Amino acid sequence: MPQSEREAVAEELKEVFTVKRRSTAESLAQGFMERYRERYRRAVEVFAQGIEEALTYLEFPGSHQGQIKSTNVLERLFREVKRRTKVVGVFPSEKSLANLATVVMLRASEDWAFRRYMDMGPLWAAEEKPTKKAT
Known part of the structure; x- marks a missing residue:
């Protein structure tokens, strides 16, 4: 990924993990994957493989x-x-x-x-x- 795009992509990725509801996070992750699938195919594949486990924390109470x-x-x-x-x-x-x-x-x-x-x-x-x- 070019250095010039890293900051913008990182900001979009952070949005996935800052929401409080799993459904919202999953929809943001899906949108992220659709936007970047063509340009960064391998990175998006790795992201797609791990997103389910990465969002497990959202199944716990908000205070945790x-x-x-x-x-x-x-x-x-x-x-x-x-x-x-x-x-x-x-x-x-x-x-x-x-x-x-x-x-x-x-x-x-x-x-x-x-x-x-x-x-x-x-x-x-x-x-x-x-x-x-x-x-």
Whole structure:
């Protein structure tokens, strides 16, 4: 894709993932694929193969969607492991490196256990509602 078109194409692609309803996102994705299928056939094929899974976060309550589609928590954890391993510099063995990374991740896991990342109430309420298949 030419550099001159990347920004415009990226903006259209972002629109697909900023809406709150799956049907709207699917229709925007379909329009995106129709517009760019001729010029960027291979890219559109890859997009079409992954769009169904990429929109899975829209099946969850709206208050959860931002956290589900974001990898910020994992990225922060990986940065912390990297920061801690840089302090040590050279490890005597691969096992000692794995031990330090494990300790950092366990500590983060303990912190997450006492911190509320998402309110699970809306998710539990959605699961308790009968679905069309059940009725």
